[in-house]
Amino acid sequence: MNTELLGIIATYLLTLVIAIPLGIYLAKVFAGEKVWTDFLKPLETGIFKLSGINVKEEMNWKQHLKALMTINLLWLVYGFFVLIYQNKLPLNPDGNPGMSPDLSFNTIISFVVNCNLQDYSGETGLTYLTQHFVIMFLQFVSAATGIAAAVVLFKAFRDKSTEKLGNFWNFFVKSITRLLLPLSIVMAIILAFNGTPTSYQGKDKFISVQGDTVNVSRGPAAGMIAIKHLGTNGGGWFGVNSAHPLENPNYITNTVELVAQLIIPIAMVIAFGIFIRRRRLGWMIFGVMTIGMLMLLIPMVQSEIGGNPAIAKMGISQLTGSMEGKEVRFGPAISAYWSTVTTIISTGSVNSMHDSTMPMSGTWQMLGMMINSFYGGCGVGILNYFIYLIIAVFISGLMVGRTPEFLGHKVEAREVKIAALITLLSPFLILVGTALSSYILVNHPSAEWAVQPKTWLNNPSFHGFSEMLYQYTSSNANNGSGFEGLGDNNVFWNVTAGVIMFLGRFLPIIGPIAIAGLLGAKKYVPESTGTLKADTLTFSLMTFAVIMVLNALSYFPALTLGPIAEYFTLIK
Structure with missing residues (x-):
């Protein structure tokens, strides 16, 4: 176990x-x-x-x-129709069918907004063409969209x-040519040499x-697996994602994929401090985010390596933790680290x-997504975090x-109202969605218009x-992971989650950019x-307190009804 922690x-x-x-x-x-990748300027100019x-404009x-919203809406329309008609297009050696309209609606929104929630199973739900020219394409451009939006904040x-x-467009293109594409090539080579497939042939047979x-x-x-991690996308080529032995063959690829997920979010925080010529601020933000990560990581690792108390009561040894x-090739400790990251x-x-x-691991997983600012996704x-900063400045x-002032600019009523609305948005979307689905499940379990709610839960x-x-x-945080006991590939879940993904992506981008533009x-x-x-340090602690208090007030009752209640039932 000490080796796993190391x-x-x-x-x-x-x-x-x-x-x-x-x-x-x-x-x-x-x-x-000037940077060493300036040799790519002719490509960008072209x-x-x-x-x-x-680009000088x-x-x-x-x-x-x-510009951001227009191009994203164009990708949404393009991908929606390609996914519906993928069975009629080339590069489909396994004969996978086209998507239903509601599943296509959910999928295209999911990948446009960098969520990559999959209500389909990767290898059977898509063709090689749509994996490349819809999914993989969107994994590059959605990540670049988030990075470009963050640079607007930097400039302000x-x-x-x-x-x-x-x-x-300058920020967007450079995010791909100078960052995402070169790193993806290097990572894809590492994965390929460790056993990840690169063939265009169909299914293989073995005995x-x-x-x-x-x-x-x-x-x-x-x-695809390279950019899914570097772009903080997450959609798997295979249905079980990086638990699949071909998507994540060994401990080396596991480490590479873990590192890839974090390097750009951390780098953007460091870049922010350097870009605006306030390095100390960048490091303070990094410090708050790191403390937040550790407060979620440490109890999760303890929970997973401690084993299941219900199994322990049966007298069964759990020396390796909860498996x-x-x-088996990874174990519970590094799996808990992955789940946190x-x-x-x-x-x-x-x-x-x-x-x-x-x-309780489920509690920490959900709380990490609810906070959604401890490193966070590419750019976003x-x-x-900037929204929490503005709230902290106002309260201070x-x-x-x-x-209230932030970096020499007065924070007035208009900026605070925008920050307050964005702060309230996430709890509203998450809690209203959960309340609606719970109400329908209890009161209309056999409703045809809700696609038989009694079949939703296993x-x-x-x-x-x-x-x-x-x-x-997960939908609101543009995360995409899930508790897979939920039967989510139906009209109700495809549509409601799709709407929440769209609002949860673009409003939290629009709000901070508007505030930054107004302040600048x-x-x-x-x-x-x-x-x-x-x-x-004092203001950093104030910001951390704001993050904790706001999220505790917003989400503690819901978490109490779910994973916390389950925990006490388990140890009873």
């Missing part, structure tokens, strides 16, 4: 070794400074000329949002006062030890089944009797409630002895 420490340290210099590099890339884009925050606070926030003939799905999976739903950021990939983890993590200003009572709560939490355009107020500094 594996967690080594994996996280390796992540920092890569993420910190990557953050320095990203700050230079988006500031337009893309801009072909697209008719003048500066945009304000409204123009950035217009780099200069003392400005409405010129760079060019969205097992006991004489059974097994058809094994394969395909050009290595490239239900885990892969994948839920505090928006990856949502799994190397074990979350539905089989201990009840820092945007989510009230406490000391001064007009687990009754507290755990069944947790499955529904987890689904909406205001007159700069020089710091004085009475200025509330955002890069101090």
Whole structure:
């Protein structure tokens, strides 16, 4: 067990070794400074000329949002129809069928918004063409969208006062050419040499030890698995995601995939401090996020390596910890680390089944998604944290009797109202969705219009409630992982989760960019002895307290009805 814990420490340290210099590099890339990847400029120039884009044309925050929303809506329409008619298109050696309209609606929204919730099974639900030209394509561009949105926030606070926030298309293209594509190529090569398939052939057959003939799905999976983690996407090529032995063959690939999930979210925090010339602020934000991660990780690891108390009462030894739903080649400790990482950021990939983890592990998984700002997804993590910063600035200003200020810009009623609305949005979507599904399940269990709610859950009572709560939490956080005891591939869940994914993605992007644009355009107020500094330990603790209190008030009752109640039932 000590070796497993050392594996967690080594994996996280390796992540920092890569993420910190990557953050320095990203700050230079988006500031337009010279970097070693400048040899890619001709490629980028060609893309801009072909697209008719003048990257020297500066945009304000409204123009950035217009460009972001327009292109994302275009991808949504394109992908919706391709998924419905995928059975009539080439590169379908296994003869997989087209999607139903409601499943296509859910799937295309899921991948456009970087959620990658899969109500289909990867290898049987899609063809090689749609895996590449819809899913893998969207995994690149959705991640680049989040990064580009974050850079708009960076630009707003780099200069003392400005409405010129760079060019969205410049940030978007560079996120792919200078970051996502090169790293994906390197990672895909590592995966391929460790046994991940790269073939375009159909299913392969082999005879097992006991004489059974097994058809094994394969395909050009290595490239998709690389970007699914680097872009904090998470959708699996195979249905069971990175618990599949071809998607995650060994401990080396497990480590590579874990590192890949974290390096860009951490790098963006480091880049923020460097870009706006306030490195101390960047490190303070990183410190708060890291403490938050550890507060979720440590109890989860303890819960999983401690074993199941119900099994212990039967007198069965659990020296290896709770192995239900885990892969033997990984074990419970590193699986708990993966579960923490994948839920505090928006990856949502799994190397074990979350539905089989201990009840309190489910609590920490859901709480990580509810907070959704401890590192967070590509770009959007820092945007989510920024909302908490504004709330903390406002409360601190009230406490000391001064007009709230952030980095030399007065935070006034308009910005606070936007932050408050975004803060209330997540609890509203998650809790209303869970309440609606619970009401229908109890009062209309056989309703045809709700597709037989009595068939939704394979687990009754507290755990069944947790499955529904987890689904909406994951959808709102653009995470995509799930408690797979829930029967979610039906019209009700496809549509309701799809709507929540859409709102949960774009409103939390629109809000922070609007606040940053409004603040950036205001007159700069020089710091004085009475200025509330955002890069101090005191203010960082204040921000952490705001995050904890707001989320505890919002979600504790729901968590009590689900995983916490299940925990006390288990140990009774």
